[in-house]
Amino acid sequence: MASKKDSAEERQERPSQSFKDGPLPQDTVVHLMRSGTEFLAAMDTLMPRNVMPPEVKEHYNNIRKESLLLFRSFIDSQLKEIDKKKEAPAPRLRKIDLD
Secondary structure (H helix, E strand, O other): OHHHHHHHHHHHHOOOHHHHHOOOOHHHHHHHHHHHHHHHHHHHHHOOHHHOOHHHHHHHHHHHHHHHHHHHHHHHHHHHHHHHOOOOOOOOOOOOOOO
């Protein structure tokens, strides 16, 4: 059992092969976005902001902001990879004059 745990930890520490080669698979992106938003929703459910002590509210606002910035950075990096791989434009049609 310990060997399975060790191998799982090793896999987590290595960069994903798909990330090194370009954009992540769509299902991975969707999972990351959903898990992040679900975490923020769970925090709101656990302790609504109107009853949070000021120090908790400060940390909550910081983690919320950082999560959104993380999403933005992640999306931007994926868009850059997609832009790099865009195909060259197809040749345009041109008129050929026949004599």
